Each structure stands twice: as C-alpha cells, then as structure tokens.
Amino acid sequence: MSKAKRLIDILLFVSAKKKFTAQEIADTFHISVRTVHRYLLDLSDMGLPIYAEQGRHGGYTVLSNAILPPILFTEEEAVAIFFAFQSLHYYRDLPFNTEIQSVSQKLYESLQKEAKKKVDTLQSYIAFWNPKRAITTPLLTDVLEAIINQSQLHIHYESKSGITSKHIQPIGVYAHDGLWYMPALLLSSERILLFRVDRIKGIKVGETNRKTTMNLQQWLETDYEPQQPIRLYVELSSEGVRQCLSEPHLEKAVVRHSDGTGYIDTIIDQHELHFNSSLFFRLGQHAIVKEPQALIQLLRQHAHELLAIYPEPKEPQ
Amino acid sequence: MSKAKRLIDILLFVSAKKKFTAQEIADTFHISVRTVHRYLLDLSDMGLPIYAEQGRHGGYTVLSNAILPPILFTEEEAVAIFFAFQSLHYYRDLPFNTEIQSVSQKLYESLQKEAKKKVDTLQSYIAFWNPKRAITTPLLTDVLEAIINQSQLHIHYESKSGITSKHIQPIGVYAHDGLWYMPALLLSSERILLFRVDRIKGIKVGETNRKTTMNLQQWLETDYEPQQPIRLYVELSSEGVRQCLSEPHLEKAVVRHSDGTGYIDTIIDQHELHFNSSLFFRLGQHAIVKEPQALIQLLRQHAHELLAIYPEPKEPQ
DNA sequence: TAAAACATGACAACTATTGGCATGATTAAA
DNA sequence: TTTAATCATGCCAATAGTTGTCATGTTTTA
Numbered sequence: 001m002s003k004a005k006r007l008i009d010i011l012l013f014v015s016a017k018k019k020f021t022a023q024e025i026a027d028t029f030h031i032s033v034r035t036v037h038r039y040l041l042d043l044s045d046m047g048l049p050i051y052a053e054q055g056r057h058g059g060y061t062v063l064s065n066a067i068l069p070p071i072l073f074t075e076e077e078a079v080a081i082f083f084a085f086q087s088l089h090y091y092r093d094l095p096f097n098t099e100i101q102s103v104s105q106k107l108y109e110s111l112q113k114e115a116k117k118k119v120d121t122l123q124s125y126i127a128f129w130n131p132k133r134a135i136t137t138p139l140l141t142d143v144l145e146a147i148i149n150q151s152q153l154h155i156h157y158e159s160k161s162g163i164t165s166k167h168i169q170p171i172g173v174y175a176h177d178g179l180w181y182m183p184a185l186l187l188s189s190e191r192i193l194l195f196r197v198d199r200i201k202g203i204k205v206g207e208t209n210r211k212t213t214m215n216l217q218q219w220l221e222t223d224y225e226p227q228q229p230i231r232l233y234v235e236l237s238s239e240g241v242r243q244c245l246s247e248p249h250l251e252k253a254v255v256r257h258s259d260g261t262g263y264i265d266t267i268i269d270q271h272e273l274h275f276n277s278s279l280f281f282r283l284g285q286h287a288i289v290k291e292p293q294a295l296i297q298l299l300r301q302h303a304h305e306l307l308a309i310y311p312e313p314k315e316p317q
Numbered sequence: 318m319s320k321a322k323r324l325i326d327i328l329l330f331v332s333a334k335k336k337f338t339a340q341e342i343a344d345t346f347h348i349s350v351r352t353v354h355r356y357l358l359d360l361s362d363m364g365l366p367i368y369a370e371q372g373r374h375g376g377y378t379v380l381s382n383a384i385l386p387p388i389l390f391t392e393e394e395a396v397a398i399f400f401a402f403q404s405l406h407y408y409r410d411l412p413f414n415t416e417i418q419s420v421s422q423k424l425y426e427s428l429q430k431e432a433k434k435k436v437d438t439l440q441s442y443i444a445f446w447n448p449k450r451a452i453t454t455p456l457l458t459d460v461l462e463a464i465i466n467q468s469q470l471h472i473h474y475e476s477k478s479g480i481t482s483k484h485i486q487p488i489g490v491y492a493h494d495g496l497w498y499m500p501a502l503l504l505s506s507e508r509i510l511l512f513r514v515d516r517i518k519g520i521k522v523g524e525t526n527r528k529t530t531m532n533l534q535q536w537l538e539t540d541y542e543p544q545q546p547i548r549l550y551v552e553l554s555s556e557g558v559r560q561c562l563s564e565p566h567l568e569k570a571v572v573r574h575s576d577g578t579g580y581i582d583t584i585i586d587q588h589e590l591h592f593n594s595s596l597f598f599r600l601g602q603h604a605i606v607k608e609p610q611a612l613i614q615l616l617r618q619h620a621h622e623l624l625a626i627y628p629e630p631k632e633p634q
Numbered sequence: 635t636a637a638a639a640c641a642t643g644a645c646a647a648c649t650a651t652t653g654g655c656a657t658g659a660t661t662a663a664a
Numbered sequence: 665t666t667t668a669a670t671c672a673t674g675c676c677a678a679t680a681g682t683t684g685t686c687a688t689g690t691t692t693t694a
Contacts, residue, residue, distance in 0.1 A: 022639080031684090034684065067391055068390050080420060096401075126489060128404075216443070242477070246496070284622055302601065304620075306601070306620040371659070
C-alpha cells in the first residue's frame with residue numbers, strides 16, 4: 001500500500017480514537033514503532049492538531065474532532081456551499097457558527113482568484129432575507145441538541161397567561177419568517193402544541209425516550225382536517241386574485257377566470273375565520289365574501305367595533 | 318518534493334488548464350514525459366475525469382470543472398454543511414442543485430455511522446420552512462447569473478397594469494417568505510424599483526456595465542427616510558404589545574410598560590398607513606390609534622366601506 | 635529505581651520513483 | 665504517402681525515499 005493511503009488510514013484511525021500510543025498503531029497496522037513516530041510527525045506537519053504526553057501513561061492525543069478523509073470538490077461545489085451558507089445569514093443564535101466559519105475559510109483559501117471574486121459577488125448581491133428581529137432565541141442551540149438526541153424536555157414557557165412549566169416530547173423545530181417554532185407532544189395530555197422557541201425561558205433535558213410520534217416533515221405536511229369545517233366562498237377582482245395568490249394558505253384555492261378576476265371556494269376551519277377577516281378587510285371591494293355568513297358578520301362586527309372605538313368627530317373637517 | 322504534493326500540484330494545474338499535452342506538464346514541473354504519463358494515470362485512478370486524444374494535435378482533456386486541493390473537514394464541519402443545505406429545502410427553482418447533490422453525497426459517504434445518523438436526524442427534525450408556494454420562479458437561475466455578472470437586463474414584467482418591458486440594472490436579489498425580490502435601478506428614470514422575480518416573464522441579458530450603484534446589503538439596510546413623515550402613536554394592551562412585537566416593521570418602536578401594556582410612538586411614511594390599517598383593524602381594542610388622524614379616518618372609512626359591502630340583513634337573526 | 639512512554643539519530647535493507655530509451659498506435663497536416 | 669506530434673506501454677538502471685532495527689536520550693509515574 002502506498003504511503004499516502006496508509007497515512008490517511010492512520011489519520012482516520014487516530015482522529016476517531018483521539019488518544020493512543022505509538023505501539024497501538026504499530027500493532028494495528030503491522031508497522032514498526034519507529035515508522036509510527038515518523039508518520040505522526042508527517043500528520044502533524046500536515047496540520048493535524050496532535051500532541052504527545054511524555055512518560056509512563058503518556059501517549060498521543062488528537063485535539064480536533066473526528067476528521068473525514070480528504071475530499072475533492074470542484075469550484076462550483078464550493079460556490080454552492082457558500083450559497084447555502086448565505087441562506088443562514090439573516091438568522092440569529094444558530095448553532096454551527098464556528099464550523100461555518102472554519103469551512104468558509106478553508107474553502108475560500110483554496111479557491112482561485114476568479115472563483116473568490118464569484119463568491120464575493122454572491123455574498124454581496126444575493127440574500128435570504130428574513131426579519132432580523134430584535135428577538136433573540138438564546139436557547140435555540142440547546143433545543144436543537146435536545147431534538148437531535150430525541151430527549152424529552154421540561155420547559156418554562158411564556159404564553160398569554162404568564163410563565164408555565166411543561167413536560168414535552170419535541171417533534172422537531174422549524175424556522176419561519178425569522179422565528180423558530182417547535183411542535184411538541186405535551187406529555188401530560190397527549191396533545192400536540194406549537195411553541196415559539198424564543199418564548200422558552202428555561203429548559204431541562206429529560207430522559208431520551210424514543211417515543212415515536214410523527215416526525216417534523218409529517219407534521220408540516222399534515223393538512224389539518226378542519227374540525228369545524230365551513231365553506232369559504234369569495235369573489236375576487238383581478239387585484240384580489242393577485243393578492244390572494246400571495247397568501248400561502250389560500251393560493252391553492254384561488255380560481256382564475258380568463259378576464260383576470262376569480263373566486264375562492266374552499267373549506268376552512270372555523271378557527272381560521274378570524275385570521276381571514278383581516279385579509280378580507282384589507283382587500284375591501286377587491287374581495288366580496290359570499291360565504292360563510294359568520295365571516296361576513298365578523299367583518300361587520302369588527303367594523304362596528306372600530307366605529308365605536310373611533311367615533312365620528314363632532315365637527316366635520 | 319514528495320510525490321503526493323506534486324500530484325496535487327499537477328491536479329490543480331491540469332484541472333485549471335483543462336487541455337494540455339504531456340510535454341507541457343513535463344516542462345512546467347521539470348520532470349520527464351514518462352513520469353507525466355505515469356502521474357496522469359495515477360490521477361485518473363484517483364477519479365479525475367480525464368481523457369486523451371491520440372495523434373497529432375492530440376492531448377489530454379479534463380472534463381470536470383476546476384478542482385480544489387483536497388480539504389480535510391471535521392465531522393462537525395460536515396454536519397454544519399448539511400445544516401446549511403437543509404435551509405434551502407423549502408425553496409424551489411434554486412441554482413446549484415446538482416452541486417448540492419454531489420457535495421451531500423461525497424460528504425455523507427465519508428461520514429462514519431454515528432455521524433450519518435446525526436445528519437439523518439437533523440434532516441428529519443429540523444426545517445427552515447417557508448411557504449412552498451405553487452408559484453414557480455423559472456427565471457431565478459438566469460437572474461442570479463445576470464446579477465453575479467453585473468449585467469444589465471431587459472425584462473418583460475407583469476404588474477398590475479399588464480406586461481411591460483423594462484431596462485434595468487439589478488442591485489441584487491433576495492428571498493423573503495418564499496418569494497424572490499429584485500431591487501433594480503430603472504435605467505430610463507434612475508429610480509430604484511422592487512421587482513418580484515416570479516413576475517418576470519422574459520429576460521434578455523444586456524451589456525455588463527459596472528455602474529456602481531448601491532449593493533444589496535446597503536439597500537436592505539437602508540432605513541428609508543420617510544418622504545412624507547407622519548407620527549404614529551398607538552396605545553396597546555398587553556396582548557397588543559405581544560402582537561406588535563411580532564411585526565418586523567414595528568417591533569423596534571414598541572415601548573412596554575411594567576404592567577405589560579405599552580405604546581407605539583414612531584415616525585412612519587404616509588404610504589405605510591394603508592398597510593398599518595390592516596394590522597390595527599385586526600387588533601381592534603388591543604390597539605387604540607391616537608395619531609395620526611389620517612389613519613383613524615382610514616380605519617373609519619374602511620369600516621364604512623365594509624358596512625356598505627356587507628349591509629345588515631333585513632331580518633335580524 | 636524501573637517501567638512505559640515519546641524523541642531522535644544512524645544505517646543497512648528494501649521499495650518506489652524516475653528518466654532514458656525503445657516500440658507501437660493514432661491522427662492530421664504537408 | 666510520408667512525416668511529425670501525440671498518447672501508451674514496457675524495460676532497466678540510477679536515484680530517491682521508506683522502513684526496520686538498534687542505540688541513546690528524555691520525561692513521567694508507580
């Protein structure tokens with residue numbers, strides 16, 4: 001076997017083992033101890049952070065984490081990695097920050113001048129924006145770790161009714177619009193609730209109970225069966241069509257006439273009425289709600305409420 | 318110099334040069350032609366996609382793109398790359414798809430069993446969700462490319478008033494909430510407009526005119542000077558505080574009293590009034606607008622409009 | 635003090651690499 | 665058709681690099 005191959009084998013072996021003596025390596029690879037010393041010197045020269053302790057019970061220790069065998073990337077692949085990193089830019093409190101730094105550095109250094117420029121351009125002209133809120137999520141890393149380990153959690157959670165304690169089994173965690181959400185099984189009641197990770201004020205890791213509920217993908221893709229289904233029928237002007245197509249929860253239900261106008265005809269849950277009323281208030285005459293009556297009444301009621309809050313000025317302007 | 322180092326040097330040289338003869342390499346690296354043949358055989362064995370054309374004017378050709386020198390990653394760094402890739406999952410029409418595939422494969426294969434499991438878990442339990450709209454952005458890759466090359470563009474753009482042609486200098490492109498936006502300098506009027514990339518129906522690349530306007534970061538970070546500034550003053554219940562803190566454009570202006578209630582006191586642009594009215598409609602009595610009168614009037618007017626659209630039923634229910 | 639480890643040097647035996655030369659095959663231009 | 669330029673491969677001697685053994689240190693701990 002060539003020296004290079006054997007060096008890599010030893011590199012992988014020692015980086016996995018972290019602590020070892022020269023004799024062990026010699027036995028494992030059937031080479032002499034003298035050669036092991038020479039090899040370790042080579043690896044050290046190649047940048048492996050390794051140090052030796054002298055004396056009885058001494059030995060070598062590798063400082064870095066497990067190392068992968070050398071990988072050849074094309075320039076385009078490197079650029080793709082930078083592109084992906086760019087998408088994390090507008091998040092706060094993410095894990096892997098140091099790793100992303102070190103990967104970026106390693107890649108950038110080995111790029112040629114032209115490709116470096118390409119990466120620079122990409123970073124200046126492409127962004128994955130999300131609201132860079134003042135809100136921090138200091139416990140995000142802990143939550144992620146717990147989820148990867150499938151641990152149960154005891155959390156202190158801030159909700160409308162103040163801070164409460166909950167014992168949960170997280171289903172996963174996802175980012176949306178700059179905030180992190182965690183659907184989790186409430187162990188006291190076997191119901192699934194959605195938590196905002198930034199509102200978790202304290203966390204205690206419990207046992208790793210591989211209670212298989214659903215996974216995150218399933219949860220996200222669930223089309224919730226409306227528990228109190230109700231028909232939503234709305235006539236839209238062409239502007240109404242345009243706007244409703246930009247509403248994720250409605251876009252699938254929009255039907256377009258050839259003249260640009262259209263309508264919505266779908267089944268929603270009673271609970272969503274309130275949320276929708278806000279949209280149709282904004283759209284005004286661009287969206288005429290025909291059904292359900294409850295929604296119409298909600299709009300009307302809201303309108304009355306507003307008029308009560310903001311009464312007509314006594315003297316006309 | 319060791320053989321390994323020289324092989325890497327040659328690897329980089331030939332992958333950059335793409336087409337070359339053995340003699341060239343021999344001259345460049347001061348080695349014999351015979352050795353060059355042997356080296357190229359080695360590289361070919363190592364997976365470099367290289368082929369030779371026989372005969373006069375023959376030579377070697379490297380098929381792949383430029384290749385980076387072998388890089389050593391730690392396991393954690395590999396996981397970080399997967400984490401970053403995960404963030405692209407809920408986008409459509411992204412560039413670099415093939416590269417992301419190939420990088421993932423290379424990395425995954427070289428991971429050890431335990432780390433593979435970690436990556437699997439990460440992919441099942443962590444998501445960067447955004448509305449996976451039915452909307453496609455087929456021209457995204459072209460737009461990105463044009464932007465990286467700093468090209469001017471002629472586009473066909475679909476707006477409220479139908480499809481129009483525009484000659485623009487893009488400033489950059491960013492994703493927000495699952496859609497891609499492109500601020501660009503309108504060359505006919507020197508104004509900056511914001512385009513939605515999915516509404517671009519056609520594209521023609523113009524000259525590469527490095528007309529330095531602002532870059533994307535600057536554009537995104539610009540706090541627009543309100544052109545028609547107007548004071549916004551709103552009293553909030555504690556629920557109102559909670560909700561307004563989740564509104565990116567207002568959160569910075571929310572002031573909280575010790576009892577949980579609070580208020581907003583800031584300067585906004587006249588143009589944002591309409592947008593805000595939707596929010597304050599929704600909040601109802603949780604947010605009492607005190608200023609400006611224009612907003613109050615807008616809310617009232619909207620309320621009247623709604624009542625006109627949805628008249629009281631003749632017979633009380 | 636002895637044992638267990640790393641560190642380093644010298645040297646001979648061994649192995650791999652290299653360059654030179656020869657031979658062949660393929661291709662395109664003269 | 666011939667010739668020149670190119671890749672492909674084999675052989676071999678010269679050179680360079682690697683390895684194992686032995687020797688000699690040093691450091692640390694039981």
